[in-house]
Amino acid sequence: MTAPAIEHIGILVPDLEEAIERWSAATGYTFSPIARYRTSRYADHSNPEPHDHDARISFSREGQPRIELMEVSGDGTHSAAQAGVHHLGFRGIESPEDRIAELAAQGVGVDGISYDAEGRILLCFTEKTALDGVRLELISSLPGPVVADDGSTLPTDPETGRPDMWAGAR
Secondary structure: OOOOOOOEEEEEEOOHHHHHHHHHHHHOOOEOOOEEEEEEEEEEOOEEEEEEEEEEEEEEOOOOOEEEEEEOOOOOOOOHHHOEEEEEEEEEEOOHHHHHHHHHHOOOOEEEEEEOOOOOEEEEEEOHHHHOOOEEEEEEOOOOOEEEOOOOOOOEOOOOOOEOOOOOOO
16 A cells, blocks of 8 residues: 555644634644535444534645644534544545555544445544544545535535635635
8 A cells, every 4th residue: 555645634623713813823824714514424432323513624725734723513523622633634535445444454443434425435533542642534535515614515626526615715
């Protein structure tokens, strides 16, 4: 297996607007308009049945790896108790199921999976305790349920086929 590059580092914060301001000042980075990863098909240790998950997010333009700031939400993988460095994100995983099986063979479990309407894995998070308090986020090549902060549909990026968080901010 060729080692994939870390696409982003996810940091879970209590107040997203404040974090964007603070991280922009400290790094000189530009952050995207706030968007939401909004789904009704997320499962984690707080509820193993698919349930609502609505995470406010913003990505740095600069990087690789980029910085993803996420606002705390819910009682599970994105709760206030999980604040701080949250995950290392790997995008374009062709078979999340195969990668999950490989990690399971190494004793690394999963805590957090998002599914699409057909039951395919869009992304998953490894257990926090398996890798020294930091999760891996495995993101499939399928487009995810990302919408604008107000819930409206984002335009599709013609290069990636994914929602374009930067639309109108270029």
